[in-house]
Amino acid sequence: MDLLDSWRDLPAAQQPDWPDPARLRDVAGQLSKLPPLVFAGECDQLKAHLAAVARGEAFVLQGGDCAETFSGATADDVRNKLKTLLQMAVVLTYAGSVPVVKIGRMAGQFAKPRSKPLEVRDGVELPAYRGDMVNGFDFTPEARVPDPERLLRAYHAAAVTLNLTRAFTQGGYADLRQVHAWNHDFVAESPAGQRYERLAGEIDRALAFMHACGADPEEFHRVEVYSSHEALLLDYERALTRIDSRSGLPYDVSAHFLWIGERTRQLDGAHVDFMRRIRNPIGVKLGPTTTAEDALALIDRLDPDREPGRLTFVTRMGAGRIRDNLPTLVEKVTASGAQVAWICDPMHGNTFEAESGYKTRRFDDVVDEVAGFFEVHRALGTHPGGVHIEFTGDDVTECVGGGHDIVEDDLHQRYETACDPRLNRGQALDLAFMVAEMYRIGK
Numbered sequence: 109m110d111l112l113d114s115w116r117d118l119p120a121a122q123q124p125d126w127p128d129p130a131r132l133r134d135v136a137g138q139l140s141k142l143p144p145l146v147f148a149g150e151c152d153q154l155k156a157h158l159a160a161v162a163r164g165e166a167f168v169l170q171g172g173d174c175a176e177t178f179s180g181a182t183a184d185d186v187r188n189k190l191k192t193l194l195q196m197a198v199v200l201t202y203a204g205s206v207p208v209v210k211i212g213r214m215a216g217q218f219a220k221p222r223s224k225p226l227e228v229r230d231g232v233e234l235p236a237y238r239g240d241m242v243n244g245f246d247f248t249p250e251a252r253v254p255d256p257e258r259l260l261r262a263y264h265a266a267a268v269t270l271n272l273t274r275a276f277t278q279g280g281y282a283d284l285r286q287v288h289a290w291n292h293d294f295v296a297e298s299p300a301g302q303r304y305e306r307l308a309g310e311i312d313r314a315l316a317f318m319h320a321c322g323a324d325p326e327e328f329h330r331v332e333v334y335s336s337h338e339a340l341l342l343d344y345e346r347a348l349t350r351i352d353s354r355s356g357l358p359y360d361v362s363a364h365f366l367w368i369g370e371r372t373r374q375l376d377g378a379h380v381d382f383m384r385r386i387r388n389p390i391g392v393k394l395g396p397t398t399t400a401e402d403a404l405a406l407i408d409r410l411d412p413d414r415e416p417g418r419l420t421f422v423t424r425m426g427a428g429r430i431r432d433n434l435p436t437l438v439e440k441v442t443a444s445g446a447q448v449a450w451i452c453d454p455m456h457g458n459t460f461e462a463e464s465g466y467k468t469r470r471f472d473d474v475v476d477e478v479a480g481f482f483e484v485h486r487a488l489g490t491h492p493g494g495v496h497i498e499f500t501g502d503d504v505t506e507c508v509g510g511g512h513d514i515v516e517d518d519l520h521q522r523y524e525t526a527c528d529p530r531l532n533r534g535q536a537l538d539l540a541f542m543v544a545e546m547y548r549i550g551k
């Protein structure tokens with residue numbers, strides 16, 4: 109048997125109950141003939157950047173929706189998300205004085221693990237929504253049936269999103285001389301926008317200075333933005349895995365970077381088995397129950413050759429636990445000689461249900477978890493390598509607190525997420541300024 113299929117004999121958590129397995133096989137066959145969404149060489153490039161992160165020379169900004177939707181694969185939606193990502197990256201690069209590796213939770217983040225298989229509303233029980241790649245968001249029995257056709261739609265929505273991303277980032281929109289333009293629709297009414305505008309003015313002056321010194325303006329014309337998603341549905345990921353013609357090695361060409369979620373990181377499970385065989389840079393989410401032994405065993409399994417940039421640990425402990433839980437993990441991993449990149453996801457350990465029933469997160473908890481992450485790494489002399497966040501480019505009301513001080517009673521106003529609550533654009537920019545400061549202070 110092809111080793112890329114050995115996961116099929118292992119327990120795979122969080123897979124949908126596809127009602128028609130023959131149809132699933134047919135769709136997987138179609139997917140396996142479709143062109144790659146990314147190229148192996150690009151994945152290697154990202155791996156080299158992540159190796160720099162692991163060495164302490166760069167910082168990762170990874171973010172986007174919790175769950176992308178098919179209807180969100182539009183020019184406006186993608187541009188707004190990219191704009192926010194670029195603004196955050198500029199803040200971090202300039203105010204934090206550090207090269208920023210930009211990775212979108214974009215172009216493939218269509219499948220969700222859930223804590224409960226069923227959703228109950230007013231006594232009616234239906235299968236939980238598992239992302240547009242699996243079933244529909246509407247609370248009807250028809251919508252909630254897993255449909256393999258959705259895997260094909262996910263591929264096409266990812267292709268559209270990636271095409272837009274490549275056009276925006278390579279075609280001039282992301283040119284550093286556009287720093288003001290990204291902010292136009294934002295600056296007047298928001299403190300974060302005004303703060304950003306002042307920083308953009310400084311960048312202008314710095315660019316003019318460099319230009320006067322003879323720097324080539326073309327250097328600032330393009331940026332690299334990489335794609336990433338949770339590698340959850342193994343039938344999809346396997347179908348998009350190809351042998352790289354240069355090296356003869358397998359790459360999952362559905363995204364540059366794939367990660368294993370907190371709910372699917374079982375050492376003897378299917379996800380770890382599949383992911384150890386692909387050559388992309390990969391991540392693993394580490395929640396509050398992770399032991400140092402778990403982390404070391406994951407390293408042995410997923411990065412036996414200790415390849416620089418191969419493995420990133422994304423910790424998501426919760427603001428109240430990070431200062432207690434993270435030090436031992438980092439100490440023991442560092443002592444083992446493994447060089448992983450450490451990234452902080454300050455979202456998933458801080459979710460709670462408001463009285464109104466909306467899932468939400470406090471902006472202050474998000475900031476506190478990042479602060480704890482920095483404190484732990486600074487105390488140990490290790491590198492706080494980045495942040496992984498859920499945000500959107502729109503002015504949604506999903507997380508409480510932040511500049512506009514959204515309160516629980518406001519959540520209903522613009523609660524648009526298909527899964528977890530995201531930072532809105534102002535909250536995301538505020539966070540970027542705070543992270544930049546934390547980065548600079550401890551350096």
Ligand SMILES: O=C[C@H](O)[C@H](O)COP(=O)(O)O
Pocket residue numbers: 174220221222223224456527528
């Ligand atoms: O995004 C992550 C998970 O899918 C999400 O946190 C699970 O949410 P649930 O507890 O509502 O299932």
Ligand SMILES: C=C(OP(=O)(O)O)C(=O)O
Pocket residue numbers: 174221338368369370371393424456528
């Ligand atoms: C499911 C997610 O996170 P975790 O696996 O950390 O719960 C996510 O990133 O949306």
Ligand SMILES: [Mn+2]
Pocket residue numbers: 174175456498527528
């Ligand atoms: Mn999420």
